[in-house]
Amino acid sequence: MNRIYLVPLLFVLVFSSCSKADRYRTQIEEIGDKWETLASDATNLSINTSENIKTWQTNYQNLFSSFDSEEISMSEEEKSKLDQFKITCLGHGDVYVEIQEVMDSRIKEIEAKGIEIQELMLALEGDAIPDDIDSQIKGLTDFIDSTEVSIHEYEQITSNTQKECISNCMPLVEKLKRATQ
Secondary structure: OHHHHHHHHHHHHHHHHOOHHHHHHHHHHHHHHHHHHHHHHHHHHHHHHHHHHHHHHHHHHHHHHOOOOOOOOOOHHHHHHHHHHHHHHHHHHHHHHHHHHHHHHHHHHHHHHHHHHHHHHHHHHOOOOOOOHHHHHHHHHHHHHHHHHHHHHHHHHHHHHHHHHHHHHHHHHHHHHHHHO
16 A cells, blocks of 8 residues: 555656756757757858849949940830849849848847847756746747748748849840940
């Protein structure tokens, strides 16, 4: 009969001996790992977007500084297409600039969330887990997940913009080069 009482008592003792920090350690460490990946992805997108902006600016300036539709022998229809091309090309640059502005803001948010995660890591070490840990974990997880999705969307927009520029703009660039030779 004493054994029957001993088993539940051991069960209670074993689970009550785990600290609150131990119960949340894995979740907090996983959030830290996900945050590192997010921060890296955001930084890479920001760097790539900055490089795209520089490349776009150089190409746009080089292209249109050397072409004046008034000096080139073109029909009115071709001049109209050139003007439309300029607008399209400017639109590509606008996409890159908008993504860069968003990423600058997002990186600041990511850094702030990184501080929150560091505070939770320190709380783990000190076995001083805050009472609202569940809501903090949920908030951080939701932020990381939604921000990762938006970064991948911006990567896709950047890729589509590059493809559009290559497929739509480059043929006209070659045509303009031939027209000025």
